[in-house]
Amino acid sequence: MAEFNKDSLGNVLFIAIAVCLVCSIVVSTAAVVLRPMQKENQELDQKQNILRAAGLLPVGATVDADGRTVDELFAEFEVRAVDLDTGEYVDIDVAEYDPVKAAKIPSESRDLSNNEDIATIGRRENVSLVYLRKEDGKLDKVVIPVRGYGLWGTLLGYLALDGDVETISGLGFYFHKETPGLGGEVDNPNWKALWPGVALYDDSGEPAVRLVKVRSPEGSSASRYEVDALSGATLTTRGVENLVRFWTGDLGFGPYLNNLRTTG
Ligand SMILES: Cc1cc2nc3c(=O)[nH]c(=O)nc-3n(C[C@H](O)[C@H](O)[C@H](O)COP(=O)(O)O)c2cc1C
Secondary structure (H helix, E strand, O other), rough: OOOOOOOOOHEEEEHHHHHHHHHHHHHHHHHHHHHHHHHHHHHHHHHHHHHHOOOOOOOOOOOOOOEEHHHHHOEEEEEEEEEEEEEEOOOOOOOOOOOHHHOOOOHHHHEEOOOOOOOOOOOOEEEEEEEEEEEOEEEEEEEEEEEEEEOOOOEEEEEEOOOOEEEEEEEEEEEEOOOOOOHHHHHHHHHHHHOOOEOOOOOHHHHHHHHEOOOOOOOOOOOHEEEEOOOOOHHHHHHHHHHHHHHOOOOOOOOHHHHHHOOO
């Protein structure tokens, strides 16, 4: 009887192919099984970012002071899609819509000219999302997604406004590539604490937020729009100022926020 040769070319190839097959089945099964969990975690993360920007969830906490969970707190928000050109609501499946992805699709976004593109985003989606919270039937918070270029890359975050739709309630970024200790100080809770109460628009209704090295005298009209610049990070600072102005201006959520202010 012929002896079995485990080192034969055929056997080596068979074992190698079998191992590859088993490994690929394990990896693809894990990818498919874990996908819903990944999506759930991503959604939870975004909810936390929105709640933190709105000042409803302390930094690093997963429940508020009354022990309410992220899902409970977020359930108080209504999510709507908005046509950024008209400022009107549009009817789409908001759970499946990603404004950042839409900005990469030519038919769902518009190109921005150099003059228009102060946030250096290249293209702007036609439709974006807003997160609205009411208290006793009155608008309490409006949260909008914002993004813009800093020094090393695009910062992505949320800007929250008070119910008057002209006072900032908070700003937070969930993704950026700025240097820790310099531009990365956008995540510093002490700097973030400077944003609530800052006025968005000047008397002529133009976005007026300014990040400054030297503050105007307290009580002056200019001081209402001012936030401290990040020290040693002029380029990130300029990026943040520009992105806030862009997304609250005419090419961002300006028309929508205007509608909300005037018609409620
Ligand atoms: C390694 C390194 C990392 C830097 N990271 C940042 C940054 O994240 N954001 C920023 O605005 N400037 C950063 N800078 C500094 C800029 O190059 C530039 O000098 C600075 O924005 C000027 O700010 P200032 O006028 O406040 O000093 C970095 C510089 C170095 C050398």
